Amino acid sequence: MFSPSYFRELFQPNYCEKRIWLNANCPELAVKDIEFIEMVQEKGLSVEKAHVQTVGPIEEPEYPEGDMSSGFEETLRLINSKTPTIYQGVLISGDGKFTAIPDLLIINPKTNKYKIQEIKLATNVDNHPEIEYGVGLSKIIAEEILGYPPITEIVTGDGNLISPFNVPDKPDILVIINKINELENLEQEPIEPVGWSKCKECQYCDYCYGRAWDNRSICTISGIEKGMVRALWENGVNNWDEIINLGKDELYGVKFQHGSQIQRIGPTRGDKIFKQTECLVNGSFEKKSDLILPNGYQKGNRPIVIFDIENAVFDEFELYVDVYIWGLMTIVSGNKKEQNTVITPSGDQGDKEGWVQFLSTMNRIFETYGDIPIVHFSSHETTKINNYIDLYGDKGNIAKRVKENMWDLYRGILDTLILPVPSYGLKQVEKFVGFKRSQEEYGGSWSLVKYNQYLQAPDAETSNKILDEIKTYNAEDLLATYAVYTWLEENIC
Ligand code: SF4
The missing domain is CATH 3.30.420.10 (Ribonuclease H-like superfamily/Ribonuclease H)
Known part of the structure; x- marks a missing residue:
C-alpha cells in the first residue's frame, strides 16, 4: 500500500526520480548512516512524546504488530465511538491502495468533527514538500472515511502549531503518487544526471556518483548544469573526452534549458567547463594567477x-x-x-x-x-x-x-x-x-x-x-x- 513515507524518498534530501527506482529495485545499494538515522528517530519520538503529553487523554488502537487491517478496524471503532483524541490511528482507503497513520486525530467538541494533527521534528516546514504531500494523503483517506475534509495541522519541533496547514489539492497529490508508482515499475533504471551537491547527501551517492566518476561522465564536471548535461547528451557528448573532442567553439553553441529559458552555453561558461574538463582529463591542476597570501x-x-x-x-x-x-x-x-x-x-x-x-x-x-x-x-x-x-x-x-x-x-x-x-x-x-x-x-x-x-x-x-x-x-x-x-x-x- 502507498503510504506518506514514499514522498520522502522522492523529495529528500532533494528531488530525484531515480532514488524511487533504486529503493524499489536495488535497495541493497544504499549506504545508510544508521547511527544518524537512529538519532533522528529518537529525537522525533521525544518531540512527539512531549507534545502528546500536552493534549490530554489519548487512545491508541491496539492490534498485532504489522496487521494494518486490524489496526484500521480498531481505529474505525474509536472514530465511531467519538473518541476525543486518537493517537497513531490506522487509515486505509476504500480501494486498499493507500494507508496513513496520522499522529493525532482530534475531535472538535463544537463541530463534532475530527482534525488531523501531525507532529514533526522540523522546526521550519517550508521547503518540505514531502510533509505537504504526506499530510495531504492522510487528508484524502480521512475524508473518505469521515465523510468530510478534516482540517490539517502541524506541530513543529519547537512546539509551534501551524493551523491550518495547507496541503496540495487531491489531483496534484494523485499525479505525484502515479509518478512514484510508474517509476517503481520501470523495467530499467531511469537516466538522471548526477551532481555533487545533489548527490553528496543521498544514500545512493557511492553507487550513482561513483559510477559516473569512473565513467568520466560529463555530470561530474564542476560547474556544469543539469540542463547543459541533458543538451550535451542529446548531442552525443557523454564523457570528458567527448567534450574535448567537441571543441570549445561547438561547446559555446550548445543550447540548453535554463529555468524557463533556452540559452547558449556561450564563451564564459564554455571556457570554464572546457578548462575544468582538460584538468580532469589530464589529472593535473592549472594555475590561473598568483595567490596573494x-x-x-x-x-x-x-x-x-x-x-x-x-x-x-x-x-x-x-x-x-x-x-x-x-x-x-x-x-x-x-x-x-x-x-x-x-x-x-x-x-x-x-x-x-x-x-x-x-x-x-x-x-x-x-x-x-x-x-x-x-x-x-x-x-x-x-x-x-x-x-x-x-x-x-x-x-x-x-x-x-x-x-x-x-x-x-x-x-x-x-x-x-x-x-x-x-x-x-x-x-x-x-x-x-x-x-x-x-x-x-x-x-x-x-x-x-x-x-x-x-x-x-x-x-x-x-x-x-x-x-x-x-x-x-x-x-x-x-x-x-x-x-x-x-x-x-x-x-x-
Ligand atoms: S545519488 Fe544522486 S542520482 Fe542517485 S539517487 Fe541519489 S540524488 Fe539521485
Missing part, C-alpha cells in the same frame, strides 16, 4: 590560525545550540601546533557559553601573537560569526578583530586554480593535495551524532572519551585545511 604574509610565514566550525545543519535536534564545535588550531611554526578548539557546553546557556569561550580563546591568541591570519574554508565561518554577533553581541570587539583577520582559503583556490576534482569542497580538495585522515568515519553527521552522545553521556569518563573523539575529528579537519594551505604556498605563490 593574507596579512602581507609570504610563503612559509607563521603563525597562522586555522579555523573551522561545525554547526547543527538541521535545526531540529533540540541540541539548543547551533555551532557545537569552534575548531581552532594555531600553527606557531612548522612543527609547533596548538589546538585551541572550543566544544560548546551542554545546557540552555551552552550556545552562548560556547561563543563566549570562543571569543576569550581568540582574545588570548591575539594577545600572544597579535593580528595573524585566521584561515578558514568557505564563507560559512563568516556567516556564523555574523549570526553570533547579532545573537549575543561582541564584547571588547574581539569578533570584529576576528573578522578583520579571517581569510577564505576556498575563495583563494577558486580565484587562482582549476583542480581535477568533482567539487571544490574541503573533502575533495584535501584528497587532491594528498591529505590522509586517520579516522575512518568522518562527515558532518558523524560529529553531530557524537556531540549528541556527549551531551547525553551518563558519566564524566564517557563524556571525556567522546570529547576526545570529537576533538580528534575536528583536528583532522583543521589539519586538512592546513595541508591545503601549505600545498598552495608550495605550488601557487
Whole structure:
C-alpha cells in the first residue's frame, strides 16, 4: 500500500526520480548512516512524546504488530465511538491502495468533527514538500472515511502549531503518487544526471556518483548544469573526452534549458567547463594567477590560525545550540601546533557559553601573537560569526578583530586554480593535495551524532572519551585545511 513515507524518498534530501527506482529495485545499494538515522528517530519520538503529553487523554488502537487491517478496524471503532483524541490511528482507503497513520486525530467538541494533527521534528516546514504531500494523503483517506475534509495541522519541533496547514489539492497529490508508482515499475533504471551537491547527501551517492566518476561522465564536471548535461547528451557528448573532442567553439553553441529559458552555453561558461574538463582529463591542476597570501604574509610565514566550525545543519535536534564545535588550531611554526578548539557546553546557556569561550580563546591568541591570519574554508565561518554577533553581541570587539583577520582559503583556490576534482569542497580538495585522515568515519553527521552522545553521556569518563573523539575529528579537519594551505604556498605563490 502507498503510504506518506514514499514522498520522502522522492523529495529528500532533494528531488530525484531515480532514488524511487533504486529503493524499489536495488535497495541493497544504499549506504545508510544508521547511527544518524537512529538519532533522528529518537529525537522525533521525544518531540512527539512531549507534545502528546500536552493534549490530554489519548487512545491508541491496539492490534498485532504489522496487521494494518486490524489496526484500521480498531481505529474505525474509536472514530465511531467519538473518541476525543486518537493517537497513531490506522487509515486505509476504500480501494486498499493507500494507508496513513496520522499522529493525532482530534475531535472538535463544537463541530463534532475530527482534525488531523501531525507532529514533526522540523522546526521550519517550508521547503518540505514531502510533509505537504504526506499530510495531504492522510487528508484524502480521512475524508473518505469521515465523510468530510478534516482540517490539517502541524506541530513543529519547537512546539509551534501551524493551523491550518495547507496541503496540495487531491489531483496534484494523485499525479505525484502515479509518478512514484510508474517509476517503481520501470523495467530499467531511469537516466538522471548526477551532481555533487545533489548527490553528496543521498544514500545512493557511492553507487550513482561513483559510477559516473569512473565513467568520466560529463555530470561530474564542476560547474556544469543539469540542463547543459541533458543538451550535451542529446548531442552525443557523454564523457570528458567527448567534450574535448567537441571543441570549445561547438561547446559555446550548445543550447540548453535554463529555468524557463533556452540559452547558449556561450564563451564564459564554455571556457570554464572546457578548462575544468582538460584538468580532469589530464589529472593535473592549472594555475590561473598568483595567490596573494593574507596579512602581507609570504610563503612559509607563521603563525597562522586555522579555523573551522561545525554547526547543527538541521535545526531540529533540540541540541539548543547551533555551532557545537569552534575548531581552532594555531600553527606557531612548522612543527609547533596548538589546538585551541572550543566544544560548546551542554545546557540552555551552552550556545552562548560556547561563543563566549570562543571569543576569550581568540582574545588570548591575539594577545600572544597579535593580528595573524585566521584561515578558514568557505564563507560559512563568516556567516556564523555574523549570526553570533547579532545573537549575543561582541564584547571588547574581539569578533570584529576576528573578522578583520579571517581569510577564505576556498575563495583563494577558486580565484587562482582549476583542480581535477568533482567539487571544490574541503573533502575533495584535501584528497587532491594528498591529505590522509586517520579516522575512518568522518562527515558532518558523524560529529553531530557524537556531540549528541556527549551531551547525553551518563558519566564524566564517557563524556571525556567522546570529547576526545570529537576533538580528534575536528583536528583532522583543521589539519586538512592546513595541508591545503601549505600545498598552495608550495605550488601557487
Ligand atoms: S545519488 Fe544522486 S542520482 Fe542517485 S539517487 Fe541519489 S540524488 Fe539521485
